[in-house]
Amino acid sequence: MFISYVYLKSGSSPIGEVEVYPKVANSISSQREFKIAYFTTFHNKQCSPLGALQTVGSGCLCFKMVCKNEAAKLVSIYTTCLREKQTAVIQEEHDEIHLVAMKSRKDPSTTRACFWGFKVSRSLFSTCLDMLKQRRLGIVFGLDETLIITNTTRTFRDQINSLKHKISCESDPFLVSGMKAQIERYRQDLLILEQYAEDDQVVDNGNIYKVQSEVVPSLQGHLSKIRPVIRLLDRGIILTRINPSERDTSVLVKIRPGWEEIRSYLTPTGDHQRPFDVYVCTTVEHELTMEMWRLLDPQFELIASSQLHSRVMCLKANLCKSLQDIFHYRQCHPKMSLVIDNRVDVWDEKDQSRVHVVPTFSPYSTPQEEANAFPLPDVKNVASNVSQGFFRDFDRVFLPRIDEVLYEDEFTDLPSGPDVGDYLLSEDASISLVEENNDSKDINLSQYGGDGSNLALVPVSASSSGKGLPYAPENWPKKGDVWTWRVGQRVARSGHYLDRYLYPPEQYTTGRLVLSSRSSVEEFVKKEFPGADVTSFFDSFSWKIPCKGRGCIDYNYSECSTLRDLILGFLPVYIQ
Structure with missing residues (x-):
């Protein structure tokens, strides 16, 4: 504890002497003064300042403060903040400290x-507060092999030559037949691209398609460009030229089937508010990325042209994707963000639970894959369910619990805000274990139990389930009570399951309750068993469950060779 003084920014005299109790020693410097710069007001009657800050700044609670003099002007400010749902804001160089008025158990008057x-980032709080008010989350799209496939004449020929070499070494007639069919699909699109590159027109099924000039708005001071574009929408093909004056930079882009449906869902129209703020993260070179996204969102309805520099992130091929890096402009919080990508292992481990994995877009492999390559209605439903679940629990579970928190409560007793990862379940998460009759997946590991401090962690197969130790509590809270565990399909780079679920004993729930995250388990335990030692509860079993049949996933990531070749072919970039 240390003594400090609170000032208004415009005043020279202190408005109160305060005792400051840091959460952790040295977590905040022993400031001699706190200067209040301004006050925030929460216009949303449902959302309290404490609820919003714990959602967007979980873990950012750094101290408690109490005024020593009841007659000080700070007491009047405290009363106003409590009544009007305001916070007093102290500005620092890159962050800001929000003082939240708390009711006291010792002095209810x-x-x-x-x-x-x-303590939160300066612009993060205001942005996320606006998102909470308007019921919006963030959604981040991968690009290559997730939404599009891009080729030049050179990469088409490289793919064809590679398949020819494989055919010469293959004796299986079935595989040879498949590769020959794949070569033919490459050749058909190569012919289209060659016509475009040479003549600025394409003949397809007897129809002639000529280039249309499309203006590319200027970005960050760069001059606008006019690109010759042909859109063969029935075939999901767009032809464009990265450098309009260089025909060798002609590109054939295949758009994933169903993209228009998800784009329509994400676009605000009339009474339909924007459900998500859209972002892009890819390892594709910047200029190519900007053109690919323009083709996907030609009217800039998902990302305004003025926001492209902060909403579209291009990484080097060997870097791990991270939501913290994507939101370097403080536009969103990772807990409020859903990721759509064809790979989970390229993401930072703390973000992997927020990734919805879609099948890799590979339209040249088989005709069936081209027709069913992207179950976008599923993506739309996943996004909608995540949003509904997040805000349902925010309103009905989290905020009522936050309203019960008092000044004297411990830092560790503060309930966690909802996390998108808690609502992104694998497809088999809703399967009831009671109804499942697959003995090969329901396994008995009780012999590996122990006392919680000496557990043998046996790797298990995907979609396995079981009862008790080592992956679920036994004899808790009462002797004879056994919890059930289950794993899904997704695996982290460390080799443990991202999708792991706990099922409490049925006598403590109404119906079959699935707890899909550590935070949801913690909330359940605190709510149903007040006073229980949550730390001891988690120490009694292993939360992490290792995967059988695969080790840590290597995340030395690079985009497909096609796109790397495309970049190296005509754009001035360097890939290490």
Whole structure:
């Protein structure tokens, strides 16, 4: 604890002497003064300042503060903040501290000015607060092999030559037949691209398609460009030229089937508010990325042209994708973000639970894959279900619990805000274990139990389930109570399952309750068993479950060779 003074930014005299209790020693410097720069107001009656800050700044609670003099002006400010749902904001160089007025258990009359201090990034809080008010989340799309496939004449020929070499070494007639069919599909699109590159027109099924000039708006001071574009929408093909004056930079882009449906869902129209703020993260070179996204969103309805520089992120091929890096402009919080990508292992491990994996877009492999390559209605449903679940629990579970928190409560007792990863379940998560009759997946590991401190962690297969130790509690909270565990399909780079679920004993639930994240388990335990030692509960079993049949996934990531060749072919970039 240390003594400090609170000032208004415009004043020279202190408005209160305060005792400051840091969450952790040295977590905040022993400031001699706190200067309040301004006050925020929460216009949403449902959302309290504490609820919003714990959602977007979980873990950012750094101190408690209490005024020593009941007659100080700070007490009047405290009363106003409590009544009007305001926070007093202290500005720092890159962050800001929000003082949240807290009700006191010792002094319910509100004559004792009690605050909790949250440190958050300066622009993050206001942006996320707006998202909470308008019921929006963030959605991040991968690009290559997720939404599009891109080729030049050179990469088409390379793919064809590679398949010819494989055919010369293959004796299986079935595989040879498949590769020959794949070569033919490459040749058909290569012919289209060659016509476009040479003549600025394409003859397809007897119809002649000529280039249309499309203006590319200027970005960040660059001059606008006019690109010759042909759109063969029936075939999901767009032809464009990265450098309009260089025919060798002609590109054939295949758009994933169903993209228009998801684009329509994400576009605000009339009474339909924007459900998600859209972002892009890819390892494709910047200029190529911008053109590919323009083709996907030609009217800039998903990302305004003025926001492209902050919403579209291009990484080097060997870097791990991270939501923290994507939101370097503080536009969103990772907990409020859903990721759509064809790979989960290229993402930072702390973000992997928020990734919805779609099948890799490979339209040249088989005709069936081209027709059914992207179950976008599923993506739309996943996004909608995540949004509904997030805000349902935010309103009905999280906020009521936050309203019960008092100044004297421990830092560790503060309930966690919802996380998108809690609502992104694998397809088999809703399968009831009671109804499942697959003995090969329901396994008995009780012999590996132990006392919680000496557990033998046996790797298990995908979609396996079981009861008790080592992956679920036994004899908790009462002797004879056994919990059930289950795993899904997704595996982290470390080799443990991302999708792991706990099922409490049925006598403690109404119906079959599935707890899909550590935070949801913690919330359940605190709610149903007040006073229980949550740390001891988790220490009694292993939360992480290792995967059988595969080790840590190598994440030395690079985009497909086609796109790497495309970049190296005519764009001035360097890939290490």
